[in-house]
Amino acid sequence: MLPSELKEALQKVVGPDRLRDDPSACLTHSYDATPLFQKMPDGVIYPKSTEEIQKILSIASHYELPIITRGSGTNLSASTVPITGGLVMVMTHMNQLLEIDQENLTATFQPGLITQHLHEQVEKLGLFYPPDPGSMQISTMGGNIATSSGGLRGLKYGTTKDYVLGLTAVLPSGALLQTGGKRYKDVAGYNLTQLLVGSEGTLAVITEATVKLLPLPEYRQAMIAHFSDLDHAASTVSEIIAARIIPCTLEFLDQQTVQVIENYSQIGLPIDAEAILLIEQDGPKEAVLQDMVRMEEICKTQNATYVQVAENEEERKQLLAARRNALSALARLRPTTILEDATVPRSQIAPMVREIRRISQKYDIQICTFGHAGDGNLHPTCLTDARDQEEIERVEKALAEIFATAIQLGGTITGEHGVGLSKAPFLKSQVGTLGVEIMKGIKKVFDPQNILNPGKIF
Amino acid sequence: MKKTDASWEQIGEKFVQTMDRNQLAQCMRCGFCLPACPTYQETGQEEASPRGRIALMKALSEGLITPDQTIVDQMEFCLGCRACESACPAGVPFGQLLEQARSSFAEPLPRTLISRFLRRFFFHWLFPYPRRLRLIGSVIAFYQRSGLKRLFHRLGILRLLPTPLREMEKILPQVNSRGVRKYLGSTIPAQGKKRSRVGFFYGCIMDIVFTKTNINTVHLLTKAGYEVVIPSEQTCCGALHAHAGEKEQAIHLAEKNITAFQQARVEWVASNAGGCGAMLREYPHLLRNHRNLLDDAQSFAHSVQDVSQLLLQAQESLPFHKLTSQLVTYQDSCHLRNGMGVIQEPRQLLRSIPGITLVEMKKADRCCGSAGIYNLTHPDLAFSLLDKKMKDLRATQADTLVTTNPGCFLQMKMGIQRSGLTHQVRILHLVDLLAEAMEKGSSSIPSSRFFVSL
Numbered sequence: 034m035l036p037s038e039l040k041e042a043l044q045k046v047v048g049p050d051r052l053r054d055d056p057s058a059c060l061t062h063s064y065d066a067t068p069l070f071q072k073m074p075d076g077v078i079y080p081k082s083t084e085e086i087q088k089i090l091s092i093a094s095h096y097e098l099p100i101i102t103r104g105s106g107t108n109l110s111a112s113t114v115p116i117t118g119g120l121v122m123v124m125t126h127m128n129q130l131l132e133i134d135q136e137n138l139t140a141t142f143q144p145g146l147i148t149q150h151l152h153e154q155v156e157k158l159g160l161f162y163p164p165d166p167g168s169m170q171i172s173t174m175g176g177n178i179a180t181s182s183g184g185l186r187g188l189k190y191g192t193t194k195d196y197v198l199g200l201t202a203v204l205p206s207g208a209l210l211q212t213g214g215k216r217y218k219d220v221a222g223y224n225l226t227q228l229l230v231g232s233e234g235t236l237a238v239i240t241e242a243t244v245k246l247l248p249l250p251e252y253r254q255a256m257i258a259h260f261s262d263l264d265h266a267a268s269t270v271s272e273i274i275a276a277r278i279i280p281c282t283l284e285f286l287d288q289q290t291v292q293v294i295e296n297y298s299q300i301g302l303p304i305d306a307e308a309i310l311l312i313e314q315d316g317p318k319e320a321v322l323q324d325m326v327r328m329e330e331i332c333k334t335q336n337a338t339y340v341q342v343a344e345n346e347e348e349r350k351q352l353l354a355a356r357r358n359a360l361s362a363l364a365r366l367r368p369t370t371i372l373e374d375a376t377v378p379r380s381q382i383a384p385m386v387r388e389i390r391r392i393s394q395k396y397d398i399q400i401c402t403f404g405h406a407g408d409g410n411l412h413p414t415c416l417t418d419a420r421d422q423e424e425i426e427r428v429e430k431a432l433a434e435i436f437a438t439a440i441q442l443g444g445t446i447t448g449e450h451g452v453g454l455s456k457a458p459f460l461k462s463q464v465g466t467l468g469v470e471i472m473k474g475i476k477k478v479f480d481p482q483n484i485l486n487p488g489k490i491f
Numbered sequence: 492m493k494k495t496d497a498s499w500e501q502i503g504e505k506f507v508q509t510m511d512r513n514q515l516a517q518c519m520r521c522g523f524c525l526p527a528c529p530t531y532q533e534t535g536q537e538e539a540s541p542r543g544r545i546a547l548m549k550a551l552s553e554g555l556i557t558p559d560q561t562i563v564d565q566m567e568f569c570l571g572c573r574a575c576e577s578a579c580p581a582g583v584p585f586g587q588l589l590e591q592a593r594s595s596f597a598e599p600l601p602r603t604l605i606s607r608f609l610r611r612f613f614f615h616w617l618f619p620y621p622r623r624l625r626l627i628g629s630v631i632a633f634y635q636r637s638g639l640k641r642l643f644h645r646l647g648i649l650r651l652l653p654t655p656l657r658e659m660e661k662i663l664p665q666v667n668s669r670g671v672r673k674y675l676g677s678t679i680p681a682q683g684k685k686r687s688r689v690g691f692f693y694g695c696i697m698d699i700v701f702t703k704t705n706i707n708t709v710h711l712l713t714k715a716g717y718e719v720v721i722p723s724e725q726t727c728c729g730a731l732h733a734h735a736g737e738k739e740q741a742i743h744l745a746e747k748n749i750t751a752f753q754q755a756r757v758e759w760v761a762s763n764a765g766g767c768g769a770m771l772r773e774y775p776h777l778l779r780n781h782r783n784l785l786d787d788a789q790s791f792a793h794s795v796q797d798v799s800q801l802l803l804q805a806q807e808s809l810p811f812h813k814l815t816s817q818l819v820t821y822q823d824s825c826h827l828r829n830g831m832g833v834i835q836e837p838r839q840l841l842r843s844i845p846g847i848t849l850v851e852m853k854k855a856d857r858c859c860g861s862a863g864i865y866n867l868t869h870p871d872l873a874f875s876l877l878d879k880k881m882k883d884l885r886a887t888q889a890d891t892l893v894t895t896n897p898g899c900f901l902q903m904k905m906g907i908q909r910s911g912l913t914h915q916v917r918i919l920h921l922v923d924l925l926a927e928a929m930e931k932g933s934s935s936i937p938s939s940r941f942f943v944s945l
Contacts, residue, residue: 057561058536060550061543066521079535106537107522125535147526171525360521364581368516420516 035076035120039096043078043120046088051079051126062103062121063114066168067455068369069419070111074101074121081126083201083209083240090238091207093120099487100205102234104145104173109372110453112180112233116488122238124175130154131241137215139198141243144175161249163190166449167360175239181231183449185282188407192449194230196244202229202237205480215243228475233451234486236479250315253281254325255349258332259306259339263287266308267383269335270406273312274379276331278324283407284311284356287386290363290401290414291355297362300354306338308386310406311356313349359403367399367416373432375439376410376448388438389413396431398424410448437462452490460491498599502558503551505595510552510588517583518545524575524585529858529876530568538565541575541585548592563600566592568872570865571734572858573769573829586830587776590733597736614737618695618727619744621670628699629668636665655870662904663700670698671705672721679709679719686716686805690757692748692795694767695727696897707926708763708798714929715805719761724751730770730826733777734863745774746784749791760791763798763922765896766863769830771795797827798922799836799895806843811928813845819924820852820889822880822903824896828856837895837921844928853883861902877902881910892918 035043035054043052053059054076063073075098080086093100099119106113115121128145133155140155140162148169155162165184166172172182178200183192199213213219213226229236260266270283286294286309295302302309310332314324325342332340343349364370377385386402389411393400404411413435415428436446436459446452446459461469473491476483524541525531531540538547544565550556566589573586602610617623634640643649649657671693689712693705709719725748729741748771752760762768772795774788781788802809819841827833841849860866860876880903884892892907894900897920904918919927 055561056556056559057538057547057565060556061536061538061540061546064520064546066519068519105522105525106520106542123537149526168522171522361580361582364519364521365517368513368519370519370581418516 039092039098040076042092043076043089046085046092047078047080051081053077062106062123065103065106065108065111065113067109067111067114067453068371069425070114070116070454072114072116073118074115075118077121077123079123079126083203086122086203086238086240087207087209089120089122090203090205093484094205094207094482097482097484099484100238101486102175102179102238104176105147105168105171107168107172108176108180108453109374109450110447110455112451112453112486112489114454116454119484119487124173127240128173133158133160133246134215135160138246139215139243140246141241142174143241144173144178144239146174148172148174148177155246156249159249160246162196162244162246164193164196174242174244178230178239178242179232179234180451181449183405183408183410185284185405187405187410187449188283189279189281190247194227197226197230197242198245199243200226200229200239201241202239204237205482205484210237213243217245231451233453233489235476235489236485238485250281252318252321253313253315253349254321254343255311255313255352256325256329256332256340256342257352257355258310258312258337259303260308260310260336261306261338262336263307263386264383265336266310266406269310269332269337270379270382272331272335273328274407276327278314278328280312280324280328280407281315282311282313283405285309285382285404285406285411286311286355286359287390287402289399290359290403293366293401294355294358294362297365298354298358300351300358302355303339309355311353313353356403363401363414363416367418369417369419371415371417371428371432373413373415373435374404374410374448374450375413375435375444375446376408377439377442377444379407379409381442381444382406382409382411385411385438385442385444389435392431392434392438395434396427398428398431400431408448409444433459454489457490499558501599502563502596503554505599506548506551506558506592507554509591509595510548511591512552514584514588515545515549515552517581518542518549519581520546521580523580524578527574527578529570529572529574530872533872533875539568541579544569544592545583545585545588548588551595558596563596566596568869570825570858570860570862572825572862574825574856574858577829577856584776587773590736590738593734593736594738595736597738610735610737614732614735614740618731619740621695621698621726624695624699625668625670628666631663631666632668635663653870655866655873658905658909659866659901662901662908666699667702668699669702671702671709672723674702674706675709675721677721677723679713679721681716681718682713683716683808685718687718687758688756689717689719689759689761689801690752690755691719691721692725692728692752692760692762692767692771693721694762694764694897697764697767701897701900701920704763704920704922708761708922711802711809711922711925711929712761712798715802715808717759717761717801717805720755720757722751722755724754726751728767728770729777730766731863733770733773738777742777742781745777745788749774749784749787752791752794753787758794759801760795761798761801762795763895763920765797765824765827765831765833766898768795768797769826772831797831797833797836797895799840800833802925803836803839806840809925809929811844811925814847814928816846817848817890818850818888819847819891819893820850820884820887821855821893821921822852822859822899823856824894824899825858825862827895837893840921840925841893844925850887850889852887852889854880855883859899859902859906861898863898866902873902877906878910881906881912884916885910885912889916891924892916893921893924894918895921
């Protein structure tokens with residue numbers, strides 16, 4: 034519940050319907066897609082314009098009211114869980130695609146735009162916005178920018194950070210900040226655009242964004258390769274890159290994951306294989322076909338036990354079904370699915386996967402690992418039950434050890450989900466004391482009262 | 492009507508007792524159900540999404556929050572289309588959770604006098620008794636044929652009805668009080684080599700409003716080599732009851748149906764209404780606490796097939812004639828798709844008819860807004876969904892719209908009328924289009940004139 038004076042002030046901005054503080058609204062904004070985290074906010078607000086957000090933030094500053102900006106709530110590090118209470122600001126009503134500029138190859142939109150809608154609209158014009166996080170059918174672009182989301186195509190095309198050119202954002206005082214614009218080159222001072230990308234709603238509230246677009250690749254093709262030895266799969270990845278081929282996706286599934294998928298969907302996957310690679314290439318048709326032939330050869334020379342190149346679109350979809358079914362298969366096995374995103378340099382994938390397996394046995398926790406082998410971004414996935422306190426304690430120990438291993442191997446605690454609450458305890462071991470101090474200093478400049486998404490990242 | 496605190500307390504306790512914690516724990520809050528949910532898409536509000544509703548149910552079952560009118564309204568606002576189940580990676584049985592939630596407040600919730608009367612009338616007095624339904628059927632049939640309908644329209648009496656009822660009255664097909672069994676008898680032999688013995692579940696609305704579709708269903712099945720039995724002791728499937736939280740009544744109906752088809756000794760139970768078929772398949776869940784009935788419920792549920800599944804299996808015995816060349820589009824019945832998992836079978840059958848080109852309608856898997864009695868209880872959203880559906884229908888430029896459920900049929904017929912498409916698009920149950928292709932020029936299926944002269 035909000036204090037009545039504050040409630041009145043906010044109602045003056047958005048009217049009675051778009052401000053809620055009843056149990057139903059508060060409870061349904063007490064979580065995101067992260068297991069084990071939940072906290073009730075004091076209220077929920079649905080702004081419809083930048084001006085409204087400016088007014089809301091200046092009221093929030095006056096009352097020192099925490100503001101937690103939220104898109105569709107698909108975050109996987111509890112970054113949108115209102116851990117200190119406060120007001121959850123839902124951006125889904127601001128979902129307009131404002132412009133596709135075909136001359137400058139940019140798209141400008143409001144933050145509530147659904148990622149997939151952006152994809153569909155630009156692809157109609159033969160254009161391409163590559164970042165494709167797993168939740169893209171419902172995730173918002175604002176959320177993608179706030180966490181610098183990745184996806185399957187990171188290796189070849191990079192992630193959200195590589196596409197954001199300009200932002201409009203509201204500071205806690207209500208002041209409007211414009212950064213960047215429709216320009217590919219801009220070195221006028223610090224790069225404030227990139228500072229806001231991945232800032233998880235702790236620095237400012239993004240109300241408009243401009244991203245760059247690429248021409249849509251003309252053709253794509255997929256192949257699958259099975260390996261009886263993890264090292265063979267890993268060396269295949271290295272050899273492909275060494276051959277100067279950058280596939281658009283290079284997905285990895287470990288034995289545990291393959292077994293679970295096969296049990297669930299019976300699509301003929303080899304349950305004795307130690308690893309499976311799913312490889313996709315896009316581009317001009319001739320170049321793609323040529324790459325596929327060369328990659329097929331590499332797989333064979335690296336002792337793949339089975340290689341299949343899709344002959345047509347139908348077969349391409351069938352091959353990719355293994356990866357598409359991964360989450361469904363894993364999620365059905367146990368009530369709670371904890372999907373992590375520890376990331377290592379590409380060359381360290383085999384040691385990382387082996388360590389995860391050791392840790393899984395040590396703590397007697399079922400962990401299936403799949404992910405983006407091309408960019409070293411793995412998804413060790415714990416299958417557990419949130420109601421079993423003793424098991425959850427073992428899960429937490431296992432995860433801490435996985436993060437430590439990732440750092441040891443030159444990797445990171447989070448490749449694409451963000452720090453939020455769930456990984457905040459590990460940030461210092463990743464970026465060091467000085468790193469954290471600098472980040473806190475930056476936070477103070479933007480948000481001296483600490484009202485924007487407090488309790489997150491640090 | 493003001494609810495006393497005592498009744499909210501009672502509802503809260505009911506939630507704690509009723510909700511299945513294991514099913515609730517399956518939701519991992521990934522949010523993949525949000526794009527599939529019509530009420531979330533319409534409102535943009537988390538609490539109107541499956542994930543939001545599950546979070547509310549979970550909090551209520553754990554006693555974290557106490558129920559209130561907003562929460563009850565939210566549970567009622569759900570269409571129950573179960574599109575979220577098809578989208579859910581974790582396999583959460585949302586339809587079952589929704590029924591548990593609704594049954595938690597069905598009884599204790601103080602309702603207006605009229606709402607209480609309507610619930611009693613429909614759920615307890617009318618639907619469980621096929622004979623009473625037929626009686627109502629004959630009253631409507633008399634109204635439609637005697638000139639009363641014309642008189643009422645001329646006098647403008649119908650203006651007194653609420654919009655959804657008024658529009659429904661306009662498009663209601665010729666009602667028939669006799670039903671399929673009166674026309675065809677109780678056992679209809681297979682034509683040619685017998686494949687297996689099928690019991691026909693004729694449904695309540697289907698049998699008085701769509702008697703012809705029921706007759707066509709039996710003809711197609713026998714033509715395909717099935718011997719068809721129509722047990723007389725069968726009754727309403729109980730879907731409306733279960734969806735509205737009237738669980739005890741639903742259990743009572745389930746028992747009757749299981750016994751009726753068991754006695755008929757059939758291999759399969761055929762349904763031609765997605766809503767009924769999906770409910771029949773849910774009997775094991777409905778009877779999960781009735782140990783003595785559970786085995787029977789399970790084997791019954793396994794035997795339930797949609798007519799399209801049975802026909803597709805016997806496709807070689809169904810040589811379809813060429814129909815006038817036409818564009819056909821298919822609207823999924825939510826419960827056939829999301830409840831029974833029947834998606835491709837009707838489409839494959841349609842594609843196999845010479846002369847027909849099947850065009851996919853955008854969002855054919857999105858609910859049309861009929862959703863049982865939803866178009867009466869929530870006309871605003873129901874009409875909004877319907878009007879969008881008609882826009883998508885128009886875009887297909889189809890000549891024929893095919894459905895597989897009576898509620899969807901009536902709702903979309905109403906939509907066609909509302910949007911002025913009456914002369915461009917005709918609407919048919921899948922079975923009736925198949926029958927057209929099967930019996931083109933032959934007289935073995937009663938023509939519509941047959942019914943007018945009854």
